[in-house]
Amino acid sequence: MKIEKLKKISTDRYEIVFENGEKVKFYSDLILKSSFLYQKEISDKTLEFLKQENQKLEIYHQLVKFLSKTEKSEQEAREYLEKKQCSNIDEIIEKVKKQKLLDNDRFLKAYCHDHMYLSSDGPEKIIKDVVKKGIEESIVRQYLSTYASFFKEKQNRLLEKKIKGNHKDTVSMMKQKLLYEFINKGYLKEDIIEYLDTISMTNQHIEEDYEKIKQKWQKKYQGKQLEQKIKEKLYQKGYSYEEILSLFS
Helix, strand or coil: CCCEEEEEEEEEEEEEECCCCCEEEEEHHHHHHHHHHCEECHHHHHHHHHHHHHHHHHHHHHHHHHHCCCCHHHHHHHHHHCCCCCCCCHHHHHHHHHHHCCHHHHHHHHHHHHHHHCCCHHHHHHHHHHHHCCCCCCHHHHHHHHHHHHHHHHHHHHHHHHHHHHHHHHHHHHHHHHHHHHHHCCHHHHHHHHHHHHHHCCCCCCHHHHHHHHHHHHCCCCCCHHHHHHHHHHCCCCCCHHHHHHHCC
């Protein structure tokens, strides 16, 4: 097929116009490698081969752009190429690794750092999420093990904020909710319980509820029967046994 025109359309692209009117854009590297600049004609077989090679270059450049946004793991890069139906995945992966565009160790540190400082995630959640990205669990645990004190301080700070902002739940209900919530966030159960057991939390609603229940039932019950009814109703509202006893001590 005869080449009618070849022109540079960007820093890394050329456009070739063939005698049949077909226009094809090729990457500069492929143009120079194929000596297009010095040819006036090309066979259909060679053109088809070059189109395939150009497609590989297109996918490579798309991957480079993908990797430039945020740090990615090798597994993420491979999954990206698979979606593009790339036929030379290993070749491209090795190329970007040599170019220092892809590094699992760098990804691990960047991901952990972002989620340590920019989210409420605890260590177990971060470990779970990083493992999903293709990093071995033992490697992630070893890296995060040096930040044990950081996560405890972060957890306690977040718990303190949650406690101060809760003006609705009873102390026992609040503790149950916080334990469940922070386990889901990836914090260790024993660390959460340790903090909740060492802080002093008083329930500002229990005395109000006590008075309301007493007013409602004191005409029907007296003495020990009234006390038992009040305890029963307070327990149904979610107050702990210890909280209720403190009112009668």
